[in-house]
Amino acid sequence: MRIEFILNGExxxxxxxxxxxxxxxxxxxLNLTGTKEGCAxxxxxxxxxxxxxxxxxxxxxxxxxAEGCEIVTIEGVxxxxxxxxxxxxxxxEYGAVQxxxxxxxxxxxxxxxxxxxxxxxxxxxxxALAGNLCRCTGYQQIVDAIEATAKGRRAQP
Amino acid sequence: xxLFDYARASTIDEAIALLNDPRWVSRPLAxxxxxxxxxxxxxPNFQRLVDVSRIPAMRSVARExxxxxxxxxxxxxxxxxSPLLCEHAACLVEAARLVxxxxxxxxxxxGGNVGNGAACADGVPPLVCLDALAHVANSxxxxxxxxxxLLLGPHQTALQPGDLITHFTFPLLPxxxxxxxxxxxxxNAQAIARLxxxxxxxxxxxxxxxxxxxxxxxxxxxxxxxxxxxxxxxxERPSTALFEAAGAAASRVMVAATGRRWSTDYKAIALQxxxxxxxxxxxxxxxxxxxxxx
Ligand SMILES: Cc1cc2nc3c(=O)[nH]c(=O)nc-3n(C[C@H](O)[C@H](O)[C@H](O)COP(=O)(O)OP(=O)(O)OC[C@H]3O[C@@H](n4cnc5c(N)ncnc54)[C@H](O)[C@@H]3O)c2cc1C
Ligand code: FES
Ligand code: FES
Numbered sequence: 001m002r003i004e005f006i007l008n009g010e011x012x013x014x015x016x017x018x019x020x021x022x023x024x025x026x027x028x029x030l031n032l033t034g035t036k037e038g039c040a041x042x043x044x045x046x047x048x049x050x051x052x053x054x055x056x057x058x059x060x061x062x063x064x065x066a067e068g069c070e071i072v073t074i075e076g077v078x079x080x081x082x083x084x085x086x087x088x089x090x091x092x093e094y095g096a097v098q099x100x101x102x103x104x105x106x107x108x109x110x111x112x113x114x115x116x117x118x119x120x121x122x123x124x125x126x127x128a129l130a131g132n133l134c135r136c137t138g139y140q141q142i143v144d145a146i147e148a149t150a151k152g153r154r155a156q157p
Numbered sequence: 158x159x160l161f162d163y164a165r166a167s168t169i170d171e172a173i174a175l176l177n178d179p180r181w182v183s184r185p186l187a188x189x190x191x192x193x194x195x196x197x198x199x200x201p202n203f204q205r206l207v208d209v210s211r212i213p214a215m216r217s218v219a220r221e222x223x224x225x226x227x228x229x230x231x232x233x234x235x236x237x238x239s240p241l242l243c244e245h246a247a248c249l250v251e252a253a254r255l256v257x258x259x260x261x262x263x264x265x266x267x268g269g270n271v272g273n274g275a276a277c278a279d280g281v282p283p284l285v286c287l288d289a290l291a292h293v294a295n296s297x298x299x300x301x302x303x304x305x306x307l308l309l310g311p312h313q314t315a316l317q318p319g320d321l322i323t324h325f326t327f328p329l330l331p332x333x334x335x336x337x338x339x340x341x342x343x344x345n346a347q348a349i350a351r352l353x354x355x356x357x358x359x360x361x362x363x364x365x366x367x368x369x370x371x372x373x374x375x376x377x378x379x380x381x382x383x384x385x386x387x388x389x390x391x392x393e394r395p396s397t398a399l400f401e402a403a404g405a406a407a408s409r410v411m412v413a414a415t416g417r418r419w420s421t422d423y424k425a426i427a428l429q430x431x432x433x434x435x436x437x438x439x440x441x442x443x444x445x446x447x448x449x450x451x
Contacts, residue, residue, distance in 0.1 A: 001163070018163035021193065041194045042261060054234065054263040060190050061264070064163045065208060112259070131258020 005066045007032075008076030022066050023047045023058040026073060034074035034104050038133070045132030048105040048112075049073045055112035057131070074104035077111055086152055087111060090145035098136030105132050110146045120150055160196065162205040169294060169323055172209050177296040177319040181205040185321055187230050188264035190257075191273040210266070215323055218242060223329050229268025229291075229322040234259070236267065245329055248336035248355040249283035255340055256280075268322045271307060274314040277351040281308065282374040283338055285382060286355035289327040295319045301326075310378050331368055334359040337438045339431055340374075351375050352427050356435040358390075366390050366440070371403070376411045376428055385410050386432070395440040404433030 004013040007030065016029050023040070026032045026049070038046035040059045047058040050072040079085045084092065087110050097103050106129065113120055113128035120128065125143045134142065162181070166172035176183045186192055186206035195201075209215060215230035218239045225245055227236070236242055236253040243250050256262050256279055270280035271291060284291075284304040291302050296319060304325070307315050316322070330336065340353035353374040361367040369390045371383045386406050393399055408425040415421070436442075 017159040019159040019161050019196075041197055042190055042257075045258065045260060048260055051263075055260045056264050057260045060188070060193050060261070062163060062186065062189055062193065062206065062208075064165070065186075065189070065210065067165070109259070128259055131260045 001064060003064055003067055005068060006070040008072055016063055018062075018064050020063045021059050022049070022051075022061040022063050022071070025063040025066065026058060026071075032073055032075050036101050036104055038101065038105075043131075043133070044102070045105040045109060045129075046102055048108040048132065050108055050112050050115075053112075053115065055109055055131075072108075072111075074107055077107055087114070087145070087149040090148045090152075091142070094141045094145040094148065096137055096141035096145040102132060102134040102136075106134065106142055110142075110149065113146065114150055114153065118150060118154060120146070122147060161201050161203060163208065164205060165208040166212055169212055169214055169321070172207055172212060172321055173294055173296055173319075175205075175207045176321060182318070183207050185209045185268075185272065187266040187269040187272075188232065189269075190261055190265040191269055191275075209268075209321065215268070220245075221326075224326045225329065227267060227325045229271075229324055230266050231268075232264060232266055233257075233262035237262070246283065246287055246327070246336070248286055248338040248357065249280070251338040252279045252283045252340075252353070252355070255338070267325065271304060271325075272314065272316060272322060274308055274312045276311040276378075276380075277353070277375045279338075279340060279353055279374070281380055282353055282355035282372040283336070284325060284327070285380060286336060286357050286370050286372040287327040287330070288370075289325045291322050292324050292326065294321050294323050299323075305379075305381055308380055330357060331359055334368060335439050335441075337435050339435050339438075341427060341431060352424065352431055354428075354431050354435050356432070356439050358436070358439040360395070360440065364394055366393055366395065369439075371407065371432060371436075373407060373411070373428060373432065376407075376424070377414050383407055383410055383432075390436070395436075395442055397437070397442065400433040400436040400440075400442070401429075403436055404429035404431070407432040 001018050014029050026035050036046040038044035042057050042060045049058045052069050109132050125146050164175050182203045183205045184203040186208045187210050210230050215228040217228050219226050233253040233256045267280050270278045289304045336357035338355045342351040355372045357370045359368040369387050371386045386403050408429045
């Protein structure tokens with residue numbers, strides 16, 4: 001079936017079977033492999049994307065459910081020159097990345113939080129990451145990086 | 158060959174027509190957070206999913222006369238964001254706040270929670286505590302069923318093929334009633350570690366319990382109000398001793414119904430603590446000295 005939606009700001013139309021997930025649609029039909037598959041059953045958040053402004057796990061969305069929606073994936077998060085944006089830069093600076101598999105989901109969860117709440121407390125940051133698992137970092141540095149980004153964005157005019 | 162087909166409904170009538178189309182075995186799809194896990198593990202027993210997540214009439218929360226109406230496709234995030242529910246259904250909002258992480262809360266729906274029929278479904282004890290009706294549509298028309306009557310046992314519901322829960326309604330609680338929801342245990346842990354409870358209550362002018370509902374989840378094969386416990390509370394004054402006794406009574410009700418099993422020792426203690434804590438919170442008892450705080 002034909003599925004049309006806005007992907008990282010651009011209209012896309014893709015022919016795909018009706019029984020696959022948005023995760024498979026992104027990775028296998030649109031070649032956007034930044035979104036990761038961890039558990040494929042909603043538990044780990046590696047596949048998180050922003051759908052109509054809200055964080056969702058793309059393994060828990062049926063591909064045809066993206067029809068007409070605005071989807072932002074990790075490929076849609078970057079600075080104007082295509083390099084890392086402030087959040088991504090802070091992940092690097094704070095040592096919040098080790099093996100990296102959870103990071104696309106962590107960045108999407110961080111972006112989703114900061115769009116809704118520019119003044120998150122550390123507790124709110126932790127809650128926002130409640131569905132994202134990381135086996136390497138111990139989370140502390142990830143929370144630090146999001147906190148630093150929130151501060152930085154507030155300081156901007 | 159795809160395992161199943163997909164169709165999107167934009168109105169309730171369209172959904173009913175699609176679900177009752179005799180050429181297909183169809184099932185409603187809302188957030189997909191239960192269904193997509195199931196199709197990952199087992200071959201689907203349906204041929205088509207009918208997406209009901211975009212039907213406007215199923216997505217709103219409203220007050221109508223003395224009732225609150227919640228569309229079945231309202232997500233947990235939307236429940237939490239509803240000022241109306243924060244005011245009139247605190248136990249349901251607390252349950253919604255404790256579901257999954259944000260991504261699951263943004264997708265999972267109340268109708269899906271009931272439709273899935275899991276014993277540990279967090280949305281169900283609050284709905285039963287609020288005395289909610291599920292409004293079910295099919296090709297013959299609409300019927301209203303108490304939520305407790307829809308759930309026959311773990312993963313068994315009274316929903317028939319072609320049925321769609323369109324919305325839930327519940328009467329406003331008497332003025333001054335408070336309600337709470339507590340849960341323990343991780344979703345993925347064994348059922349032994351899963352218990353939850355919704356409690357609502359109100360004191361009379363002279364400080365006696367004049368209204369109370371106690372609904373533990375995952376405690377009985379079929380979820381229901383623990384009227385045995387409610388009866389021993391009615392007319393009494395809140396006290397730590399009373400609520401400890403109520404917790405113990407709740408445990409006895411559970412053990413009497415389920416018999417002793419390997420998990421009983423744990424569950425009996427946990428349920429006792431959970432029920433008495435919920436009662437203390439509803440009646441605003443301070444945890445430390447047991448006095449009643451206003
Ligand atoms: C990581 C993770 C964490 C979770 N955490 C929790 C938790 O803390 N507490 C909890 O209770 N649950 C939890 N769940 C389970 C799930 O998210 C909830 O049960 C959710 O409410 C299901 O809603 P849905 O809209 O996603 O249902 P779907 O998957 O779309 O549907 C579930 C079932 O209900 C049926 N259905 C859907 N809508 C209707 C309707 N309107 N009328 C009739 N039948 C319908 C479907 O046909 C299907 O059989 C979790 C799931 C995951 C993956
Ligand atoms: S891959 Fe989607 S949540 Fe783990
Ligand atoms: S960096 Fe390895 S899982 Fe998070």
